[in-house]
Amino acid sequence: MDGIVLLKEDHKTVERLFKQFEKAGDSDHAEKRAIADKVIEELTTHTWIEETVFYPAAREADPDTKDHVLESIEEHHVVLWMLSELKDLDPADERFDAKMSVLMENLRHHVEEEEKEWFPDVRKAMGRNRLTELGEQMEAAKKTAPGEPLAVPSARTDLIGIGCP
Numbered sequence: 793m794d795g796i797v798l799l800k801e802d803h804k805t806v807e808r809l810f811k812q813f814e815k816a817g818d819s820d821h822a823e824k825r826a827i828a829d830k831v832i833e834e835l836t837t838h839t840w841i842e843e844t845v846f847y848p849a850a851r852e853a854d855p856d857t858k859d860h861v862l863e864s865i866e867e868h869h870v871v872l873w874m875l876s877e878l879k880d881l882d883p884a885d886e887r888f889d890a891k892m893s894v895l896m897e898n899l900r901h902h903v904e905e906e907e908k909e910w911f912p913d914v915r916k917a918m919g920r921n922r923l924t925e926l927g928e929q930m931e932a933a934k935k936t937a938p939g940e941p942l943a944v945p946s947a948r949t950d951l952i953g954i955g956c957p
Contacts, residue, residue, distance in 0.1 A: 793927040794923040794924055794926075795846060795849075795923045795927040796914065796915055796923055797927065799841075799846065799906070799911075800907060802838045803903045803907065806831060806834050806899065806903075807900075809830055809831050810831070810900075813892055813896075821882075821883040821884050824883045824888065828892060831875075831895075832878060835871060835872075835875055836939065836944060837934050839872060840933065840938065841930040843865065843868065845929050846930060849918070850914045850917075850918075853914065853918045853922065854917035854918075857910070857917075863905075864902065866946075867902045868944065869946045871895065871899060872947035873942075873947060874891060874898075876940075876941045876947070
């Protein structure tokens with residue numbers, strides 16, 4: 793599978809989870825917890841493969857992507873910290889739904905930027921063969937992704953220039 797297609801499929805998976813969360817009843821805490829846990833798992837893995845495989849390859853193929861990569865890493869930083877907070881937050885806590893709402897807003901913005909503004913340029917710079925190779929690398933990297941959001945490189949504040957060789 794092409795690397796950009798793989799990332800878009802991840803985006804669709806997370807959007808489906810967001811819609812399920814939005815449809816869940818206000819007092820259906822068990823369902824909201826289960827959905828949030830799946831969102832945490834999906835996004836932790838997704839940010840991992842983007843940061844360890846996709847972003848460095850995109851920078852190599854098109855150095856003009858530097859600003860987008862840096863902005864994306866900062867967006868990941870915020871998302872990963874929110875995920876780590878959601879992980880330990882009781883779904884009955886009045887902040888739980890609000891935190892999920894802010895997470896969804898941030899992610900939807902991030903996805904729109906990637907898919908509409910950035911992926912087309914990366915696709916041109918890389919070509920089909922390289923993107924297929926990258927998709928295979930990202931699929932393999934999913935198997936080694938951490939389960940803890942704060943283990944993803946951009947969650948750490950002491951890492952400068954991540955994804956920016």
